[in-house]
Amino acid sequence: MRQSANELKKRALKKVVDRKEIVARDPYRLHFHIMPPVGLLNDPNGFVFYKGQYHMFYQWNPFQTEHGAKFWGHVISEDLVHWKEAQIALAPDQWYDKNGCYSGSAVVFRETLYVFYTGNVKNEQGDRESYQCLAVSKDGIHFEKRGPVIHVPTGYTAHFRDPKVFEKNGRWYMVLGAQTEGMQGEVVLYMSTDLENWSFQGTLAGSGRHGLVDFGYMWECPDLFELGGKDILLACPQGLPPEGFQFNNTFQSGYISGKVDYETVSFQHDAFVELDRGFDFYAPQTTLGASGRRILVGWMGNAEEEGTIQPTVQHEWIHALTVPRELEWKDSKLLQRPIAELQLLREDEIQYSDVAVREKAVMLPRVNSQVFELVIEVEDFDATVLSVELGGKTSFHYNANTKVCTLKRGKFSSEGIESRHCVLENLDSIQILKDTSSVEIFINNGEEVFTSRVFDKLEADQVRFTSEDGCVMLHVRKWNLKRVIDY
Structure with a gap:
């Protein structure tokens, strides 16, 4: 019945x-x-x-x-x-x-x-x-x-x-x-x-x-x-x-x-x-x-x-x-x-100007956490690859020679890494919204977007910046984001 x-x-x-x-x-x-x-x-x-x-x-x-x-x-x-x-x-x-x-x-x-x-x-x-x-x-x-x-x-x-x-x-x-x-x-x-x-x-x-x-x-x-x-x-x-x-x-x-x-x-x-x-x-x-x-x-x-x-x-x-x-x-x-209204969630702003990223990893104080917004502006790109490691197995990469953007994450069902890609003529900015088990990455003010669930270990991992074959100059802003969903 x-x-x-x-x-x-x-x-x-x-x-x-x-x-x-x-x-x-x-x-x-x-x-x-x-x-x-x-x-x-x-x-x-x-x-x-x-x-x-x-x-x-x-x-x-x-x-x-x-x-x-x-x-x-x-x-x-x-x-x-x-x-x-x-x-x-x-x-x-x-x-x-x-x-x-x-x-x-x-x-x-x-x-x-x-x-x-x-x-x-x-x-x-x-x-x-x-x-x-x-x-x-x-x-x-x-x-x-x-x-x-x-x-x-x-x-x-x-x-x-x-x-x-x-x-x-x-x-x-x-x-x-x-x-x-x-x-x-x-x-x-x-x-x-x-x-x-x-x-x-x-x-x-x-x-x-x-x-x-x-x-x-x-x-x-x-x-x-x-x-x-x-x-x-x-x-x-x-x-x-x-x-x-x-x-x-x-x-x-x-x-x-x-x-x-x-x-x-x-x-x-x-x-x-x-x-x-x-x-x-x-x-x-x-x-x-x-x-x-x-x-x-x-x-x-x-x-x-x-x-x-x-x-x-x-x-x-x-x-x-x-x-x-x-x-x-x-x-x-x-x-x-x-949407602009998401800025209501921002708190504890941190800014770093003229960040020189070379092969040795750059880790900026307090640029970590599992729930944050990160805005990266590229001031000068004189290298082959820029990488942003978000903790665990999740990372974003841009290769200036091949013009390829790449998101990597850990596989859910087995060991190893899997990737998604797109072609982008140049890299001007990266905006990242990280929320425990999700990441949304907006490239060049929304020209391309990568959305994924990610299940890294839940630690306040440090964001790491590295480059290959040269130096990339960055301006970095980071906010913690308030919790507003309680169900």
Whole structure:
């Protein structure tokens, strides 16, 4: 017998209470990132500014550190930094979402919050069914489900999900991730005038279209917005083979940019570009902030099957979201920077000017800790390689000869080091946010980003700077960062 929403939510809350001490004892709990109170977190959902507050929902399995029938967890903030838990928003209690309230988005219309999500169903034969569903709220806390508003159209498999809704020219539009019956990944477009009745408009982008030859068997988590005069489509193609430094994770996350014609449902766009070069970044979602900024948050994970080897599962939780990032379109590239509000966490500032880094390691007094922000400005680069060792097995490197940036970390499941790379013409600055078991590295004011979970020994390791074949002059600033997440 299917359980009611109240029964499911009570079970989830009991799990939170029963495991609270076990979770809290984990030294790898993060200080300023959104995490699950217990269980597994994945995609950010319904990121929206509503009635003076930011609402962030997320995919949540409270009962296991594995994927399963997902709820929508919910946190609220006034400044994108200090987040507080709210009531569980959605539970998988209806025939159309009984195997999971999957990812989606939220918009505000006439003071009402409209939430769209994918209802995941396994039928009696074990086959997947999917429905695009609507729930509404007058207060941002309590939600009334309205049921399916879109069924899978002809020509597509049940891998049809992740609705992202937005307004354009007085109409509502929805982009959806899809898989054709020919096993090609696409993003499709729907249109509505009232948010309840939707019409299929056609395929916007995908594998085999506009130069993207054989580009994945499924595209997940689309997000379409305009920034700096460009239409930008975020998407997560599945099934891309590695190409040199590109596409080295299990699934990929990136964007294409160009111009959308909503009347003909066509998108003239440039090549696909990865959003993040690290190990753990997927399913990003954006919203318009109160001041008009385009703000992005991603899942600090990547659907790795072996993800449960992360040491946090011993304390019955896994995964987190990235810090919010402001987006800018500049010089034909999408830049990502930590939102300015994160500076509220800074304390105990330390500065060092004219730091000469040569082959012998430079260790600056008090530039250590497991939770910090480090800003490194390159004043003169007269060497082959600059290395920044963050403690344990985590380090960042730039080779001026090959123009290659590299992030290294210790493997989770075995001994040894693994790496991710990108090509960068020059190195001007490095901004590092370190939070016990996560690291986010922003290069050249957001030109490239590396996001990863890292599980080094939890000691106040000294940051070490070294160079090869010459000297690099640096200006270094470091702050400790306050703890603001307490669940």
